[in-house]
Amino acid sequence: MPDTIETAARSALAQVLPQDLPPEAIDPDADLEHLGLTSLNKVLFLTSVCDRVQVGLHHFTEHDLAAMRTLGQVVTALSRHAEVH
Template identity: 50%
Template structure:
């Protein structure tokens, strides 16, 4: 896991969760829906922002791929192969 990708993902999730935990307080292995109350719309906003922030094209992921990303670690691990590869 690249520190830059994790940092960007933490910052973007904290931004979407406005008023929730800060980037450093987010648990990489917590379920984003159950723990932080992330809605499907907010998840899409988060994914768009984190993809923009890392240069990974959102088009690399299907709807099913995104649905399977339950934790912040899932997101970071999924993004890693595509960082800097906008499509």
């Protein structure tokens, strides 16, 4: 069974953050840049979470990806494209 989008996003984000932060401690409204996420790590994070929840990156434009500035925004954006099982 695939991860829920929020669980997958929290886990993927925790793996690329420079500080050791447990997934459940990540504030969904915190700015990813303020958490220390670099542009490269944002790409790695988004690729990883898309793979985990089976949502293709092709659903998003460069502008869409740039607009995802918080964990909550990523979860909302991915939720619009996730298949319901």
